[in-house]
Amino acid sequence: MSDPRVSEARGALAHHFDDLEQQHDAATLGMWVFLVTEIMFFGGLFLGYTVYRWKYPHIFADASRHLDTTIGAVNTAVLLASSLTMALAVHAAQTSRRRALVGLLLATMLLGSVFLGVKAYEYRDKYVHHLVPGVDFVYEPGARPQLQIFFLFYFFMTGMHALHMVIGIGLLGVIAALAWRGRYGADYYNPVEVTGLYWHFVDIVWIFLFPLLYLIGAHL
Amino acid sequence: MSGHIVSPKLYYGIFAALLVLTAATTGAARFDLGPMNVVIALAIAGCKALLVALFFMHVRYSKPLVWVAAASGLLWLAIMLALTLTDYYSREWFPAPRGW
Amino acid sequence: MSTAVTETPAPPLESREHYLNVHYGVKSWLLTTDHKRIALLYLVTITLFFFVGGAFAVLMRLELMTPRGDLVQAETYNKLFTMHGLIMVFFFLIPSIPAVLGNFLVPMMIGARDLAFPKLNLLSWYIFVAGGTLALVSAISGGVDTGWTFYTPYSSTYSNTHVIVMGLGVFIAGFSSILTGLNFIVTIHTMRAPGLTWFRLPLFIWSTYATSLIIILGTPVLAITIVLLALERLLRVGIFDPALGGDPILFQHMFWFYSHPAVYIMILPGMGVISELVTAFSRKRVFGYSFVAFASLAIAVLGFLVWGHHMFVSSQSVYAGLVFSVLSFMVAIPSAVKVFNWTATLYRGSISYQTPMLYAFGFIGLFTLGGLTGLFLASLAIDVHVTDTYFVVAHFHYIMVGGMVMAYLGGIHYWWPKISGRMYPEVWARFSALVIFAGFNLTFFPQFILGYLGMPRRYWAYPEEFQVLNVMSTAGASILGLGYLIPMIYLVWSMRYGRPAPDNPWRATGLEWTTPSPPPTENFDAPPIVTEEAYTYSKEEPELV
Numbered sequence: 001m002s003d004p005r006v007s008e009a010r011g012a013l014a015h016h017f018d019d020l021e022q023q024h025d026a027a028t029l030g031m032w033v034f035l036v037t038e039i040m041f042f043g044g045l046f047l048g049y050t051v052y053r054w055k056y057p058h059i060f061a062d063a064s065r066h067l068d069t070t071i072g073a074v075n076t077a078v079l080l081a082s083s084l085t086m087a088l089a090v091h092a093a094q095t096s097r098r099r100a101l102v103g104l105l106l107a108t109m110l111l112g113s114v115f116l117g118v119k120a121y122e123y124r125d126k127y128v129h130h131l132v133p134g135v136d137f138v139y140e141p142g143a144r145p146q147l148q149i150f151f152l153f154y155f156f157m158t159g160m161h162a163l164h165m166v167i168g169i170g171l172l173g174v175i176a177a178l179a180w181r182g183r184y185g186a187d188y189y190n191p192v193e194v195t196g197l198y199w200h201f202v203d204i205v206w207i208f209l210f211p212l213l214y215l216i217g218a219h220l
Numbered sequence: 221m222s223g224h225i226v227s228p229k230l231y232y233g234i235f236a237a238l239l240v241l242t243a244a245t246t247g248a249a250r251f252d253l254g255p256m257n258v259v260i261a262l263a264i265a266g267c268k269a270l271l272v273a274l275f276f277m278h279v280r281y282s283k284p285l286v287w288v289a290a291a292s293g294l295l296w297l298a299i300m301l302a303l304t305l306t307d308y309y310s311r312e313w314f315p316a317p318r319g320w
Numbered sequence: 321m322s323t324a325v326t327e328t329p330a331p332p333l334e335s336r337e338h339y340l341n342v343h344y345g346v347k348s349w350l351l352t353t354d355h356k357r358i359a360l361l362y363l364v365t366i367t368l369f370f371f372v373g374g375a376f377a378v379l380m381r382l383e384l385m386t387p388r389g390d391l392v393q394a395e396t397y398n399k400l401f402t403m404h405g406l407i408m409v410f411f412f413l414i415p416s417i418p419a420v421l422g423n424f425l426v427p428m429m430i431g432a433r434d435l436a437f438p439k440l441n442l443l444s445w446y447i448f449v450a451g452g453t454l455a456l457v458s459a460i461s462g463g464v465d466t467g468w469t470f471y472t473p474y475s476s477t478y479s480n481t482h483v484i485v486m487g488l489g490v491f492i493a494g495f496s497s498i499l500t501g502l503n504f505i506v507t508i509h510t511m512r513a514p515g516l517t518w519f520r521l522p523l524f525i526w527s528t529y530a531t532s533l534i535i536i537l538g539t540p541v542l543a544i545t546i547v548l549l550a551l552e553r554l555l556r557v558g559i560f561d562p563a564l565g566g567d568p569i570l571f572q573h574m575f576w577f578y579s580h581p582a583v584y585i586m587i588l589p590g591m592g593v594i595s596e597l598v599t600a601f602s603r604k605r606v607f608g609y610s611f612v613a614f615a616s617l618a619i620a621v622l623g624f625l626v627w628g629h630h631m632f633v634s635s636q637s638v639y640a641g642l643v644f645s646v647l648s649f650m651v652a653i654p655s656a657v658k659v660f661n662w663t664a665t666l667y668r669g670s671i672s673y674q675t676p677m678l679y680a681f682g683f684i685g686l687f688t689l690g691g692l693t694g695l696f697l698a699s700l701a702i703d704v705h706v707t708d709t710y711f712v713v714a715h716f717h718y719i720m721v722g723g724m725v726m727a728y729l730g731g732i733h734y735w736w737p738k739i740s741g742r743m744y745p746e747v748w749a750r751f752s753a754l755v756i757f758a759g760f761n762l763t764f765f766p767q768f769i770l771g772y773l774g775m776p777r778r779y780w781a782y783p784e785e786f787q788v789l790n791v792m793s794t795a796g797a798s799i800l801g802l803g804y805l806i807p808m809i810y811l812v813w814s815m816r817y818g819r820p821a822p823d824n825p826w827r828a829t830g831l832e833w834t835t836p837s838p839p840p841t842e843n844f845d846a847p848p849i850v851t852e853e854a855y856t857y858s859k860e861e862p863e864l865v
Contacts, residue, residue, distance in 0.1 A: 016434035039293035044544035134555025211261035215249035310639035
């Protein structure tokens with residue numbers, strides 16, 4: 001079982017908490033409250049998207065066909081895999097397997113980077129086809145002005161998501177470095193868990209972005 | 221310190237389910253089901269999100285307070301969407317009278 | 321240790337170690353993680369912003385003494401009211417009670433040594449300073465002229481002022497607010513002392529908790545709205561752009577989704593303070609404790625359902641307007657419940673008229689007036705006539721200044737002995753409370769009449785017949801300003817020369833009063849164990865002199 005002297009030696013218990021359990025509960029609740037703010041933050045974008053898709057359904061469907069569904073689906077699978085490795089990393093921390101923990105954290109970072117690389121490729125493709133609003137947007141013949149609104153949402157939503165992934169990869173790097181130094185084990189793994197919550201949340205946002213951006217009008 | 225340890229087998233199982241659902245939603249999009257397209261897409265996305273939340277994020281094994289926090293976030297998003305849409309949805313109901 | 325009330329003699333301040341003298345030097349303040357020191361950092365910062373926001377108000381009221389626009393140009397006047405609103409709302413009112421009194425008192429009231437995340441608390445202050453600095457940079461560079469509400473398409477496309485810098489400042493300050501709210505929620509859930517169940521908590525904690533819920537759920541929407549506005553300005557194309565089929569009213573929906581609950585962020589902590597003051601100075605438990613507690617939560621929830629009442633004449637659908645109007649009437653109910661309960665607490669209480677109580681009385685009267693006029697505004701038919709007039713301006717100033725600022729001052733005075741270890745001079749304090757009350761009413765009551773008669777807000781010139789009322793308002797403003805200056809002087813004076821305060825000068829209940837004045841860094845030697853309800857005043861208590 002966990003040896004309190006080990007966790008004390010790790011300097012794990014902050015002075016203002018009574019015990020590790022209180023600290024653990026506080027940190028976990030804190031991350032969940034933060035995720036609630038993130039739901040509302042992204043929620044604003046989803047609100048705008050919903051209003052305009054409701055107003056201009058055919059133009060949105062038209063616009064969505066400019067996105068490559070296969071690439072989107074594969075990228076979704078990559079991100080889901082990174083959530084798997086993240087969950088397994090938490091398990092490794094809970095069972096005090098240091099090497100597995102570091103390896104799985106690095107795998108998560110790698111999969112996240114692959115996702116971002118694919119997105120960069122997609123963005124470049126849009127740039128080449130003059131579909132980046134405010135940068136080089138050119139309407140195709142017969143296209144309606146609202147087309148740009150779709151692409152504004154495409155770039156804002158996936159861009160904001162990508163920003164969160166970059167931050168997440170950074171956090172994972174810090175956690176991986178600390179894990180390598182033996183900081184986490186069965187008696188103290190909360191930071192790994194809490195980073196995992198953040199990572200899974202970012203994954204959930206993408207789970208909604210994929211069908212809403214890529215899969216409208218795919219049947220035509 | 222308390223903490224539920226979930227078996228890796230369950231994680232692999234959930235991951236497999238997530239991949240199947242991703243394939244399903246991509247496949248379903250290829251058929252023209254009218255208004256049901258978006259319903260199905262959101263339902264599948266909702267299932268995937270639920271699986272990630274319950275099992276990867278351990279909500280299934282967490283205190284009720286965590287459930288309440290997660291549910292509140294979703295509820296508030298729903299409130300924001302629903303009330304805003306009452307405006308857009310009902311704007312056409314009442315065209316401006318002639319002479320305005 | 322129970323929450324029994326005792327009066328202990330005051331040990332000499334200098335001989336005892338407490339949070340103020342435990343470390344000296346600028347670094348010990350700028351790198352502190354002690355929630356009490358962070359509260360004082362906020363106190364200094366928001367007072368600064370109060371002066372800046374007040375300066376803009378002074379210029380506005382000077383211009384409005386004469387019917388013609390003759391002091392400043394019209395464009396400048398637009399900047400004055402915009403900057404006054406932005407600074408006062410985002411950099412004074414929203415942080416005020418939570419960041420100062422909340423930070424200081426929440427751990428103490430629940431028997432904890434600090435908040436759940438002390439370093440995050442310090443970061444929160446630095447983020448606030450960063451946001452405020454950007455706001456000041458924007459002000460010095462020429463300010464913003466869009467109104468504090470940043471309506472599109474003027475703010476996104478046509479305004480030539482420093483919208484993005486200011487928007488960034490507000491965005492950053494929003495994160496400070498979010499982190500504070502997060503800290504409070506986690507602390508209140510996980511760090512209460514043994515025996516301190518939810519229904520034994522002081523009502524200030526309930527109000528702070530409800531406020532924090534609003535902060536967490538609302539502020540992120542403001543954040544994303546500002547980002548979208550800034551992007552539209554930068555890219556010269558955006559989702560609110562009518563040329564693309566975008567809807568400027570969507571901006572208003574998103575903006576008010578936060579900004580209406582924001583007004584409850586501003587008033588709920590004040591209500592929490594008033595609950596504490598009313599019970600302490602009538603030496604009687606709060607009437608209907610659980611009603612007041614649930615009313616705080618009800619205000620938080622219902623407050624999210626009414627934002628469309630700011631948009632009745634915006635081209636929002638009339639049917640949506642109906643829904644928002646009904647909900648706006650409902651949100652008044654929990655506030656009224658609180659006013660009834662405070663009044664019932666006073667009934668047959670042993671009332672004393674110390675300064676904090678004078679502010680509490682002022683709050684109850686002025687908040688009620690302001691709240692009732694809110695009902696006028698919730699009514700669609702009346703709102704069509706008085707929207708965007710001085711009626712609205714008077715309404716929200718009655719609540720925010722007559723209500724919130726008075727609650728803030730009442731709270732500062734009430735807990736001043738605990739914060740500083742000194743008593744403030746009671747005679748000067750009562751005098752300035754009365755000056756503030758008189759000045760406030762002279763400033764803002766005429767504005768109700770002006771608005772009802774049709775004087776629009778945000779106008780730099782007005783018809784001759786409105787001049788008398790405007791002059792009264794400006795005269796009142798100068799009295800109000802004087803009233804605010806006096807406490808700033810004597811509170812600073814008292815830190816050096818005030819009478820040393822006992823642990824519990826008001827003989828009030830509450831865990832914060834069981835600690836020395838000022839408290840040691842860790843607040844409590846041992847975690848207190850709570851066995852009683854809050855506000856256990858008995859009828860045999862001798863009156864406070």
